[in-house]
Amino acid sequence: MIAKHRLYAGAALGLAAAAFGFGVARLTQPDAPAAHVAAPPAAETGPRDALTISPQAIAASQIGVAAAGTGTLDRAIIAAATVQATPDADAVLTARAPGTITRILVRMGDTVRAGQTLALIESRDASQITADRAAAAARVGLARRQLERERGLLAQGVSPRADFDAARANLSVAQADALRATAAAGAVRVTGDGRFVAVTSPISGRLTMTAARLGQYVAAETDLFHVADPRRLEITAAVPPGEAARIRSGDRVQLIVRDGQTIAGRVRAATGVVDPQSRTATVIVTPSASGSALAPGQMVQARIFASGGVAHDGVLVPQDAVQTLGGRDVVFLRTAGGFQAKPVQIAGRSGGTVAIADGIKAGTRIATRNAFLIKAELEKDMGGEE
Incomplete structure (x- = not known):
């Protein structure tokens, strides 16, 4: 019996010594590295608003810079047209x-x-x-x-x-x-x-x-x-029926031939009759005296400035100058170090020209030709740097 009690006492002393040793070891060991916890994702950032670029790089990229102009933007109707001789010619x-x-x-x-x-x-x-x-x-x-x-x-x-x-x-x-x-x-x-x-x-x-x-x-x-008689010509333009209602006799027309040359003209008459095959209305245009570049059978593009359309007075810029950056319509202002994106409000578009209602003033120097290159450079940082 006495021998059994001595055995139990020895076992208890051994367990106590082992527990004391484990505690000392935990206290003397360096802290273990904390488990890796995923950091919350960084919020996506929009594109930068400013681009630093040297004049030499601007010239090499063929980025055009010009001052915003003023004028009246007419709502032009673009139509395919055919040159033909007048019935008496x-x-x-x-x-x-x-x-x-x-x-x-x-x-x-x-x-x-x-x-x-x-x-x-x-x-x-x-x-x-x-x-x-x-x-x-x-x-x-x-x-x-x-x-x-x-x-x-x-x-x-x-x-x-x-x-x-x-x-x-x-x-x-x-x-x-x-x-x-x-x-x-x-x-x-x-x-x-x-x-x-x-x-x-x-x-x-x-x-x-x-x-x-x-x-x-x-x-x-x-x-x-x-x-x-090549001197007596008229142009028949095919316009959508909904647009034809805005055209009046005497409205100004700009005729664009294949080589990019432009010839002035006037609307002589709008028939108001819709062709059942093409579903377009015919508008008769008389070219000006400078229409010697035209020939019967030739295809041209007609920009008809309908008097029934909407006109906008104010700041006018080329269509290529307006870009979409971060969901906003912007132009790029020329700065001492490069370009700065400037949000603008668009009043209307017509024939490659944009009317600006708010955002810049006439005379402001902006990027025009190849402005999309600036946009592409600014969008490189979309979503943050890696």
Whole structure:
């Protein structure tokens, strides 16, 4: 029994010594590293507002700098348009009578004047028309002599009044026949010798098409030549129906040709009729006297400054100068060290120009060409640096 108590006492003393040793070791050891706790994510930051850049870098990047201007921004309507000759400046020349083409006096591209003969057609119809005209003229002469004889007989009391009236009626009929024959000869352009029908141009212009061939037999009304006057042109612009209601006669138009040249014009008429195929309305534009760069069939772009649109007076800047940075419309002010983003309020846009309602004043120097390069550089820090 005594031996068992001694055993329990020894075990208790051993446990106590072990516990004391563990406590001493904890107190004498250096602090263990704290468990890694994830730091709260940093809040995302927007792009910077300022960019430091040297004049040499600005020149190398081809960033344009200019002063903001002033003026009036009209709400322009952009429309595709086609150049064509006016109805009285585009002539189709046909054969007035059947026959054989014996002479062609012009070539493609030649300039012709009104009344000029372009070709001759030898025609039997021309001979018949000439003969009819001569016979009608002879009948007029005969009827006139008979009337003069009846007038003399009536004055002498030899012939009754009825014979004189009949002679006068015969003269009127003969004159009507002669007028018809002369008109027929003129309509087919019969030459003086009565052998040929002349193909003549009713307008001055340039020969744009020829289908005539020497020795070719053609029927009446065969299409032989086209003549157009390039000085008398009009432009048909196709505009959306909703925009067409704002256009008025006399509205200013800017025509842009393929090489970037601009030509002034005016709206002559707005038809107000919507084409069922294209679903667009047609607006007729008359170019100014400087429209020599235009040609029939040419495609151009028309900027129509509709008087029914909204106009904005104030600060005007190029469209490329306005960028979106951090969800805001900004322009980049030129500073001593580079550029500073400046929020602006846009009043309207039209044809590559932006009207600024608030944010900058006229004369403020801003980045214009390649301003997007500044935006791209400022947005590099979006979300914080890594």
